[in-house]
Amino acid sequence: MEAGLRRDEAPVDDVALAARVARGDAAAVRVVTQRHNQRLFRTAFAILGNRSEAEDAVQSAYLSAFRAIGRFEGRASLATWLTRIVVNESLGRARAAKRRRERLDPRSVVVLDDYRERLMAGSTSAAPPDAALARAQIRQMLEQAIARLPEAFRLVFVLREVEGLSIEEVAAAVGIPEGTVKTRHLRAKRRLQEALAPELKTALSGTFPFLGPSCEAMTRRVTAALCGGEVPETR
Numbered sequence: 001m002e003a004g005l006r007r008d009e010a011p012v013d014d015v016a017l018a019a020r021v022a023r024g025d026a027a028a029v030r031v032v033t034q035r036h037n038q039r040l041f042r043t044a045f046a047i048l049g050n051r052s053e054a055e056d057a058v059q060s061a062y063l064s065a066f067r068a069i070g071r072f073e074g075r076a077s078l079a080t081w082l083t084r085i086v087v088n089e090s091l092g093r094a095r096a097a098k099r100r101r102e103r104l105d106p107r108s109v110v111v112l113d114d115y116r117e118r119l120m121a122g123s124t125s126a127a128p129p130d131a132a133l134a135r136a137q138i139r140q141m142l143e144q145a146i147a148r149l150p151e152a153f154r155l156v157f158v159l160r161e162v163e164g165l166s167i168e169e170v171a172a173a174v175g176i177p178e179g180t181v182k183t184r185h186l187r188a189k190r191r192l193q194e195a196l197a198p199e200l201k202t203a204l205s206g207t208f209p210f211l212g213p214s215c216e217a218m219t220r221r222v223t224a225a226l227c228g229g230e231v232p233e234t235r
Helices: 014-022 026-048 051-067 078-103 129-147 151-162 167-174 178-195 198-206 212-227
Strands: none
Touching: 014 026, 014 078, 026 051, 026 078, 026 151, 026 212, 051 078, 051 212, 078 151, 078 167, 129 151, 151 167, 151 178, 167 178
């Protein structure tokens, strides 16, 4: 049996990594999920606006992607390929949820703003309590402002500003022209600038976290579903 990937191994290119996943290499599945969990969660959340729904969408997208990964040819990066699948999965869920809401009597249902959930419990690094509190408050303000953006603007903004994707990568992932990416990104920034001071942009790197236990849990669930059984933690 082929030896699994180790943390100290040289990076494996996307096509070779995809081939290992296709063969059921649990270590390769772990590498792919740990590498992409954060971006894919943020993408799903930008569309669905609910942490639990976003996690479910990412897991479903992983399983769909990995079952078809033998056909991955590397024409786009693995990150872009996975992001596109998550976008499609999330949009499908959003449309289904909208249809369900439309069938309900609006007079008997209170539609809550799912973005009220506070995603940040504190700073991801050690800092004085006052500084950590200030950063948490800034992140909360920023997340609320992003949440108020229209869905189309919000998705492009998160991929560009939070994930740092290029215009070309966003266009490929979302399936829209590059010119549309530029327009939506510009309009999203203008709307945010109306509500937030420019210096708050520095807080973007800490928004919508999907690290630590959440990231590890996603990796273990996907690996177990694809490879079977309990997967030992990577040393």
